[in-house]
Amino acid sequence: MQEIVTQKTEAHQQLFDEMMNRFNISAKELAETAGISEVMLSRFRRGKADLGMSKFLAVFAAIPDEAKEWYVSRLLGVNPKASLRSQIIAASPQEKAEVFNALAIWVVQSRENKDSNCLPQAV
Incomplete structure (x- = not known):
């Protein structure tokens, strides 16, 4: 069971990293806006640490809507703009x-x- 959870977490972190790169989101600005350290965000993106729900939600709230849509659609395998x-x-x-x-x-x-x-x- 732990292996399944770990694999899902790693995919979640990899997608988040890809989203930041794809949408040119500054780690420094994102971390500052979300109220977390840039080191913590970096460790999350590399799969070395988890942010926890409250910190992740703070980070997620700080990213642009277009990036959020892309991230969620890839994570869930759903196209939010599909009819x-x-x-x-x-x-x-x-x-x-x-x-x-x-x-x-x-x-x-x-x-x-x-x-x-x-x-x-x-x-």
């Missing part, structure tokens, strides 16, 4: 069932509220 339709088509049967269930709940609640304006006409 909802293409994401549903690519989803597993269980995920599709969850989507249909959520839509059914939304339709029922909309009817209970008698708010027909929020139910668009099917094409």
